[in-house]
Amino acid sequence: MTASLNLLPAAELVAGFGSGAWDPVDAYEASVAAVRELDRHVNAIVMLDEEAGAQAAKESARRWQSGETLSPVDGVPITIKDIVLTRGWPTLKGSSLVDSSGPWEDDAPATARLRESGAVIFGKNTTPEFGWKGVTDSARHGVTRNPWDPSRTSGGSSGGAAAATALGMGTWSVGTDGGGSVRIPGSFSGVVALKPTYGQVPVWPASAYGTLSHVGPMTRTVQDCALLLDVLARPDARDWSALGAPASSYAGALDGGVAGLHVAFSPDLGYGHNDPAVDAAVRAAVEVLADLGARVSEVDLGLDDPVEAFHVLWFSGAAKVLRGFDPEALTRVEPALAQGIREYGLDASAADYLDATEVRMSLGQRMGELHRTYDVLVTPTMPITAFTAGQAAPDGWPSWLWTSWTPYTYPFNMTQQPALTVPCGFDSDGLPIGLQVVGPRHADALVLRVGQAYEQATGWHTRRPPLLNQV
Template identity: 60%
Template structure:
């Protein structure tokens, strides 16, 4: 697709890459970009409820300062001035981080930026505000007692997914060019698939996290964007060692843009329409994903349909997830479970009796899965799956109508296994259902193969036009 800079007020907000290029050559202006993003918030947020806080005055002032830096030839980085939003799970100095919960005291103190937010500030990016999350980011849709529910750019009556649903909706509707989210079991990829946007869960440790997530090494932070190129560009900003995160990897050498245009010819690619015997529930989703796989094969990838045989890992994931969730609410007092999302409380109580042996048994399953996928990627460079087995369903629900259970892990079988393994996994738009709802293709690579994952996603995106489609909330 072409990254064209539209004149102010015309068409969707340009991509971050287009804005950065425009700032550099003088054809775009950080102040106009911030104004346009804030106008999108005013126009669309009443319908979708993606924002919890909007920093309008601070953002406009930061954009003016950025414009001055560009005018004097002293930008802080290539993305100086690009407007961004931040999931309300990341610490932001001087602003409350409420994590979607009434348990958190808004008084703070709020005297520290999370590593990802600090990198954005250092780059000169203009932070517009913070986006919605379910309580403590615990589930695959975005609603909370604190902030209400978040709708989808392709229909405000539909869920945007979660837990980074606010970020996905904001990106899809031009409330900033990109956002940062967290992913503990699919939380950037689920909403990306539901909203027709792009998101990558990078290799664990690549984007440092502080304070440590109570969900432990399941939790990743990553870019949420409109294009794969933007995701690579944002990864360049977010990655790098931070002493506060003892899992943080060293800063990568080179850029994630390096080799992005090298294509997929000769890559050994596995396509698995099921994982652990779990199949796609929506035939339109399966058809779109299979068509996407054919596109990559037509670009020269050597594709084979094969199941990586990940085994049954849902119970192990839930043991790790809900014992972590129990630790989240523990500091808030004996009655905390009576004051949170009732479904979260139900599952925390269900796992309250898990023993150390139960936890270590889940860790053992996780380690065996990691070895399985490590061996798998000795044979295959990439694994393709649907991101989601279904399209977006009704807002204010925990699962689709008529689904056999409400728990989010029952309808996200393709995402959480790769939080267990820490592998990079990208969701890229690959089509629409007959009802006009987006479908996502998931591209998974071996640990540390983030550039290869981005390269394949970009090759597919460049050969199609799905990422250029305008959400229905924006009109034709």
């Protein structure tokens, strides 16, 4: 029994805590056992603190026994992407530029809220250098691999968080998303991931990528995603741009279904191109929503790809990251990162940045107008499935830039809308495919509700990576 606790959804896990069927120590030990058995296949965990995890689990077990739990998810095991500050542990951000000696005295808002909830934080997940790209590998920590096929990439930049979650190396994880970084690996690794409305989860220190950057939950079910968002979406005075506390629980608003909702379906946003397997799976998912009572309309958005504007915003932020290090930092980071900074970031003027911001504002206006008619927009999360691990792009791809194969994610960082990915099928190689649900700003609850209705009508989220059958 204990060995399977790491794969239970949080709601079932804490029900067992309450009934006495098992306790947080059992759940923690199951998660750590999964790390010991499986991480050698995927390289998702950059730091494991078994002593701290065991102590937190014991304290949670005592609270359950005494009826003094800190929250409804007290005792749930979780890992955190190594971009997010964790008191007492190094946050190395996948870069040799970061001095591991610290001191490491602060928790980021997400970490602080997790501690306050009683969650058992026991490790940190891999990231590419400074979270800059859509795959997860770095000179400091190596290549992170896909839980469904370790010869493939897990995606990125929250690829370690996605792989860990898919394999039960923790019930949940916390990732970051500046251009797709929870949704790309969510799609590639077959997990649920939400980029919330900007400001819904406070961020501190402020990201060099500015208001493109979000912190979001990564889980195996939509309900768990909502439960984790309930924990993370609490105010923190250190983030002046954070939104106020939600008026109600996200987990409590999941069950309204989709009947009567007007859903816009765009297979390509007007400029993308999908693998046939992706196109078929997403169209089938749209039919499920229609069968559930949604009014689905395929729309031609006619958008121009905002990628050039995104590059100015993104690589200007990357250049800002390196200004915190020595003058030779640009020669000491990943060559592709340095190339992107040189091409798009170093010479960008204030006028260039404002021009890119104008593109961003225009895109936001277009999406705002769309949502006057449609409750949500659904698209593929990714136009492809996972490609070879350790590569920047698929074989034969015309561009080395990660944005060239992630056309449906970064636009919604520019517009700050909530965007959820849920598993919606597999290709002929057994690799996951994701469906993206996008809502108007502040409609996180609606996006989760649509994802929940789809998940409950299908069984994709119940499938498990073959690695789990090999241990």
